[in-house]
Amino acid sequence: ALEGRVSDHDPVLLDAIGSLGTLLVAEGEVERAIPLLERVVKESRALPVERRAELANSVADLGYAEQVRGDDAGARRHYEESIALFATLPDSGGMDRVLVNLGYLADRQGQLDSAEMFFRRALAYRRARHGEAHTRTLSAMTALARTLVHRGVLDEAERLSGIVLAARQRALKGPHDLTSDALVLRAQVLIPLGRGGEAEALGRAALAMSRQLHGEVHLNIPFAKAAIADAVASQGRRAEALAIRRQVLADYRRAAGARHPATILAMIRLAEDEQAARRLAESEQLFREAMPALDSIWEGRPVLAPPLTSFGALLAATSRCAEAEPYLRRAAVLAATRWPRDDERVRRPRALLDECRRRPADDRAGPSGAARPDDR
Numbered sequence: 001a002l003e004g005r006v007s008d009h010d011p012v013l014l015d016a017i018g019s020l021g022t023l024l025v026a027e028g029e030v031e032r033a034i035p036l037l038e039r040v041v042k043e044s045r046a047l048p049v050e051r052r053a054e055l056a057n058s059v060a061d062l063g064y065a066e067q068v069r070g071d072d073a074g075a076r077r078h079y080e081e082s083i084a085l086f087a088t089l090p091d092s093g094g095m096d097r098v099l100v101n102l103g104y105l106a107d108r109q110g111q112l113d114s115a116e117m118f119f120r121r122a123l124a125y126r127r128a129r130h131g132e133a134h135t136r137t138l139s140a141m142t143a144l145a146r147t148l149v150h151r152g153v154l155d156e157a158e159r160l161s162g163i164v165l166a167a168r169q170r171a172l173k174g175p176h177d178l179t180s181d182a183l184v185l186r187a188q189v190l191i192p193l194g195r196g197g198e199a200e201a202l203g204r205a206a207l208a209m210s211r212q213l214h215g216e217v218h219l220n221i222p223f224a225k226a227a228i229a230d231a232v233a234s235q236g237r238r239a240e241a242l243a244i245r246r247q248v249l250a251d252y253r254r255a256a257g258a259r260h261p262a263t264i265l266a267m268i269r270l271a272e273d274e275q276a277a278r279r280l281a282e283s284e285q286l287f288r289e290a291m292p293a294l295d296s297i298w299e300g301r302p303v304l305a306p307p308l309t310s311f312g313a314l315l316a317a318t319s320r321c322a323e324a325e326p327y328l329r330r331a332a333v334l335a336a337t338r339w340p341r342d343d344e345r346v347r348r349p350r351a352l353l354d355e356c357r358r359r360p361a362d363d364r365a366g367p368s369g370a371a372r373p374d375d376r
Contacts, residue, residue: 014040014054022061030069037062041078053094056085060098067105070297075105096125096136103143110303110338112151119144133167135178142185149188161189180209180220187227196234203228222251222266242277245270264293268307275314284318287311302338305331309349321356328353 018040024033041062044055063078079098086095103118123140130137141160148157165182172179183206187199207224214220225248233241249270252263271286291311298304308331315324331349339346 011051011054014043014058018058018061021065025065025068030065034062034065034069037065052085053089053091056082056089057094059085060094060101063098064101067101072105072109072299076102079105093129096122096129096140099125100140100143103147107147107150109298109301112147115147116144116151119147132163133171135171138164138167138178138182142181145185145189149192152192154189154193157189158193161186175209175212177210177213177220180206180213180224183209184224184227187231191227191230191234194234196231200228200231200235203231216251217255219252219255219262221255222248222262225251226266226269238277242273245273259293261297264290264297268294268310272307272310275310280314280318283314284311287314300334302334305335305338305345305349308334309345309352312349313352316352316356321359325353325356328356 017036021033021036021040024030024036037058040058041055044051044058047054059078060082063075063082066072066078067075079102082098083095086092086098099118099122103115103122106112106114106118119140123137123144126134126137126140141164145157145160145164148154148160161182165179165186168176168179168182183202187202187206190196190199190202203224207221207228210218210220210224225244229241229244229248232244245266249263249266252260252266256263267286267290271283271290274280274283274286287307287310291307294304294307308327312324312327312331315321315327328349332346332353335343335346335349341347
């Protein structure tokens, strides 16, 4: 009803429709939200120059909805437009959230250098605008620290995670999701620094806090458990870590559903851990369930290369090179677009392909014993 009443760029009606759209995104109704947000953007383009901030924010809202839906190209296009609009305004308030979202978008695509750049820009902006201890500054700091862990820049990540945790504990009295997240962040940083015992304690504290806040069915529960599993594994307790990793997948299925990206990523991680434990049948079942959805999440990006390599390695190890080779070839091609030739993510699929090609013909056959058409 609101949508149909917009005829003269009424700011109250535009704001109401935009608010409804963002609420629908937050409630998981992104397909219903996007037509509303597109209408607001269309109407906002006709607004006078002095109301350009409304256009900048509406374009950013549409970009976020597209990001949630998985339309990364549309999200990036609208984010870049909104940044250009914010740059023309005397007060560019709002640009920082776009920078953070661009950082998350780049991180999801495996573009860690771009993610770091966007998070650093957002952090600098928020420090200047809000100060070091403001919650928005701490959120940007958290995002940057996680990306630095993935990049192996551990000294800075350790420093930032300490700042975030101390600030959250000072400002938030009692259990809080932001404190729980800061505990998990600190654990994630300490694990590669060889401080697995400390990391495990932090992860367990985060889990207890999340249970107190939400019970057993909430995304924060498996998020904390995943950090505990990593910490336990880093201390050599592999069987215990594997058991926790199975709980992580079960918890994500309950809290988010079978097709949620977090569930699919947990499935891949468990598949790799089952493979490392030589539980190959269990690993293969998980890989086969996850692969179609994983491809839709990452859409042929280089970050797909490691799980493709792991699945190809499993098939090759069970004398199914003909089936393994397409996965390994794709992994090698994707990895080469992102990482240097001497990177393990590039070298491993190539080495596995070479090993498969040296095997006898019987070892290269598919399950039926016949060669696949694309491998003849």
